[in-house]
Amino acid sequence: MKKLKKTADLTVAVIGGGNVGTQFACVCASKGCEVRVYTSRSSEFSDTLELVDEFGAITYGSIGLASSDMKAVIDGADVIFVTNPAFMLEDIASVMLPYITEGQIIVVLPGTGGAEYAFHDCLDKGAVLCGVQRVPAVARLEQYGKRVRCEGLRKEMFLASIPRSYAADVSGFIAELFGIPCTPLPCYLCVTLTPSNPILHTTRLRTLFEDYSEGMIYDSCPLFYGEWSDRSSELLLKCDQELQDMISLMDKADLRSVKSLKIHYESEDVSALTDKLRSIESLHNIPTPMIKVDGGYIPDLGSRYFKADFPYGLAIIESFAEVLSYDAVNIRQTMEWYRKVTGDNRWFSVEEHGILSIGDIYDFYHC
Numbered sequence: 001m002k003k004l005k006k007t008a009d010l011t012v013a014v015i016g017g018g019n020v021g022t023q024f025a026c027v028c029a030s031k032g033c034e035v036r037v038y039t040s041r042s043s044e045f046s047d048t049l050e051l052v053d054e055f056g057a058i059t060y061g062s063i064g065l066a067s068s069d070m071k072a073v074i075d076g077a078d079v080i081f082v083t084n085p086a087f088m089l090e091d092i093a094s095v096m097l098p099y100i101t102e103g104q105i106i107v108v109l110p111g112t113g114g115a116e117y118a119f120h121d122c123l124d125k126g127a128v129l130c131g132v133q134r135v136p137a138v139a140r141l142e143q144y145g146k147r148v149r150c151e152g153l154r155k156e157m158f159l160a161s162i163p164r165s166y167a168a169d170v171s172g173f174i175a176e177l178f179g180i181p182c183t184p185l186p187c188y189l190c191v192t193l194t195p196s197n198p199i200l201h202t203t204r205l206r207t208l209f210e211d212y213s214e215g216m217i218y219d220s221c222p223l224f225y226g227e228w229s230d231r232s233s234e235l236l237l238k239c240d241q242e243l244q245d246m247i248s249l250m251d252k253a254d255l256r257s258v259k260s261l262k263i264h265y266e267s268e269d270v271s272a273l274t275d276k277l278r279s280i281e282s283l284h285n286i287p288t289p290m291i292k293v294d295g296g297y298i299p300d301l302g303s304r305y306f307k308a309d310f311p312y313g314l315a316i317i318e319s320f321a322e323v324l325s326y327d328a329v330n331i332r333q334t335m336e337w338y339r340k341v342t343g344d345n346r347w348f349s350v351e352e353h354g355i356l357s358i359g360d361i362y363d364f365y366h367c
Contacts, residue, residue, distance in 0.1 A: 003169060004078065004079070004105070004169055004170070004172075004173050005078065007031050007032065007033060007173060007176050007177070008031065008032030008033065009032075010028075010033045010034070010078045010079060010173075011033065011034045011036070011076055011077045011078050011079075012024075012025075012028045012033045012034065012035050012036070012077060012078065012079050012080075012081065013035075013036050013037075013038065013073045013074045013077035013079070013080040013081070014028070014035065014036070014037045014038065014080075014081045014083065015038045015073070015074075015080060015081065015082045015083060015084060015092060015096070016038065016039065016082070016083035016084045017037055017038075017039030017041060017042075017045065017066070017144070017145060018083060018141065019083075019139040019140055019141050019148060020083040020109050020135055020139050021037065021039075021081070021083035022049060022051075022139070022141060022145075022147075022148040023051060023136075023137070023139040023148050023150055024081045024083065024109070024177075025037050025049055025061065025063055026049035026050065026051040026059060026060070026061040026148065027051065027059065027061065027177050027178065028061065028081075028177065029049065029061025029062055029063050030051075030059050030060060030061040031176070031177060034064050035061065035063040035064055035065075036063065036064055036065040036066070036067070036072070036073045036074075036077065037063055037065070037066045037067075037073070038067065038068070038070055038073040038074070039066055039067075039068065039145075040068050041144065041145065042066040042067050042068050044144050044145040045063070045066035045145035045146075046145055046146045047062055047063065048060055048061070048062045048063075049061050049062075049063060049145075049146065049147070049148070050146060050147040050148070051147075051148055051149075051150055052142070052147065052148070052149045052150070053149075053150055053151070053153070054150070054151040054152070054153075054282070066145070070095050070096060070099060071098075071099045074096060074099050074100070074104070075099055077104060078104070078105065079104075079105045079107060079170075079173070080096070080104060080105065080106045080107070081107050081109060082106060082107065082108045082109065082115075083109050085113075085304040085307070085308040086112070086113025086114060086115075086304075086308040086309075086312035086313065087113075087304070087307045087308045087311070087312055089108070089113060089114065089115055089118035089119070089312075090118045092118075093118045093119045093121065093122055094121075096122060097121050097122055097125070100122045100125050100126075100127050101125070101126070101127075102125065102126030102127070103126060103127075103128070104126075104127045104128070105127070105128045105130060105166065105170060106119060106122060106127050106128065106129050106130065107130040107131070107132070107159075107170065107174075108129070108130070108131045108132075109131075109132055109135050110131065110132050110133060110134055110135055110191070110194070110196065110197075111130065111131015111132055111133070111159075111160065111188070111191040111192075112131070112133075112191060112192060112194055112196060112197070112198055112313060112316075113198075113308060113312040113313055113316075114192075114312050114316055114348070115129065115131050116129060116131075116162060116188055116192065116365075117353050120353075123162060128161055128162070128163065128166045128170075129161065129162045129188070130159055130160065130161040130162075130166065130167070130170045131159065131160055131161075131188060131191040131192075132157055132158065132159050132174070132182075132191070133157070133158040133159075133185075133190070133191055133194040133196065133257075134154065134157070134158075134194070134196050136150075136153060136154055136157055136178050136180070137150040137151060137152050137153045137154065137282070138150065138151050138152050138282040138283060151281070151282035152280070152281070152282030152283075153178065153180065154180060155180060155181075156180060156181045156182070156183060157171075157174055157175075157178070157180060157181070157182040157183070158182070158183050158184075158185055158190070158191075158257055159171045159174060159182055159183070159184060159185060159191075160184070160185040160186075160187060160188040160189075160190050160191045161184075161188070162188050162366075163366075164186065164187055164188070164366060167184035167185060168184045170184075171183060171184040183257075185257050186254040186257075186367075187253065187254065187365045187366055187367045188365055189250075189253060189255065189361070189365040189367060190254075190255055190257045190258055192316065192365075193243060193246075193247065193255065193258045193317065193320070194258060195239075195240050195243050195258070195260070195261050195264075197305075197308075197309050197313060198309050198313025198314045198316070198317060199236060199239050199240060199243065199261070199313075199314065199317075199331075200236065200261075201305045201309040201313075202239075202309050202310055202313065202314045202334055202338070203232060203235040203236040203239055203334060204224060204228070204232045204236070205289075205299070205305060205306065205338075206235065206334050206337050206338070207229060207231045207232040207235055208222070208232070208288060208299075209299050209341065210337070212299060212341055213341075216298070217293060217295045217296040217297065217298060218290070218296050218297045218298065219296050219297075220296070220297065221287050221288055221290045221292075221297045222287075222288050223284065223285060223286065223287060223288070224283075224286045224287060224288045224289075225277050225278065225280060225283040225284055225286055226278055226283075226284040226285060226286075227278070228274055228277040228278050229274065230270050230271060230274050232274075233270045233271075233273040233274045233277070234270050235330060235334070236261065236273065237261070237262070237269075237270065237273065238330040239314075239328075239330045239331050239334065240260055240261045240262070241260075242321070242326075242328040242329070242330055242331050243258075243317060243328075243331075244260050245326065245328075246317075246320060246321055246324055246326055246328065249324050249326060249358070250324070250358060250361060250362075250367075252362055252367060253361070253362060253365070253367035254367065261273070265277070289303035289305045289306070299341075301341070301342050306338070306342060310335065310338040310342075310344075311338075311344060311346055311348060312348070314331060314334060314335055314338075315335060315346075315347065315348035316348050316350070317331055318331050318332060318335050318348070319347075319348050319349050319350045319351070320350060320361070323350060323351070323355060323356065323357065323358065323360075323361065324358060
């Protein structure tokens with residue numbers, strides 16, 4: 001197994017110049033890594049990036065290259081951080097593939113959304129795939145290619161890898177970058193089934209726009225978390241419980257790290273969860289993805305909340321339920337709502353990746 005070098009000796013490629021990409025590029029550069037950024041807006045990137053934390057402290061990091069040339073960015077890189085939304089992963093993986101070499105470490109942030117399927121050909125070339133359960137903080141660009149604000153740094157991160165023997169080494173690197181523990185997970189399925197955005201965003205959108213049809217206009221654009229409702233909490237907890245039921249069926253896999261949202265948010269019931277989600281300061285002012293039109297607002301069906309978290313998030317969990325012969329009724333109905341509202345009738349099928357039974361799940365993920 002190839003070991004990572006000292007952090008200051010690493011060459012790091014960051015794919016994507018958005019919120020998380022700018023955060024990781026700046027942090028890695030501040031630790032002495034040679035950093036290259038792949039972005040279609042390379043001319044807007046400054047040589048020095050700035051990260052402002054919630055206390056106003058600024059971290060500076062000087063990058064070596066910002067380019068739209070994938071070969072120039074990832075050639076010889078030790079670690080490649082992929083920060084694009086899930087609906088872009090297949091396309092990004094295909095652009096990366098010709099330049100991937102054996103032993104390169106690809107870290108997808110977060111690792112949900114079917115990354116293990118999108119980067120399958122890169123794995124066949126000898127790359128290592130890693131995914132984190134959740135990103136380290138809420139990151140928001142203040143100036144593209146220059147400055148990002150990050151709030152709510154997690155107390156701990158969790159990472160899985162394929163092959164899984166790399167998880168401890170890469171976790172140590174992540175821990176050194178952010179100064180927080182990063183725990184290696186036993187298999188990548190622990191990341192795939194994480195009840196984060198694929199359940200969190202989708203249930204909220206369904207309850208916000210349950211009766212939506214084309215032509216409807218809403219008077220206002222509510223805060224996504226700051227005005228979270230009990231109805232959203234109720235559906236979220238039902239979907240969370242269905243996922244936990246599915247996990248209990250896969251009893252030969254170590255999925256203890258896929259914790260219920262009741263544990264993650266320290267909330268045992270609907271009202272407690274609503275209060276918790278409304279009170280998270282770093283999330284409070286995030287608006288619902290909507291578009292302003294004459295007379296009010298309409299849902300932004302092109303936002304990543306729709307384009308990523310349904311067809312590349314909740315749909316994967318729905319497909320696992322089918323393999324397990326488990327009727328995840330609330331997850332299924334939420335996907336049916338999405339398909340009706342958007343007209344996107346695609347179905348994600350893990351069977352297309354050779355997963356036809358619970359035994360195939362264990363074999364695919366080396367559980």
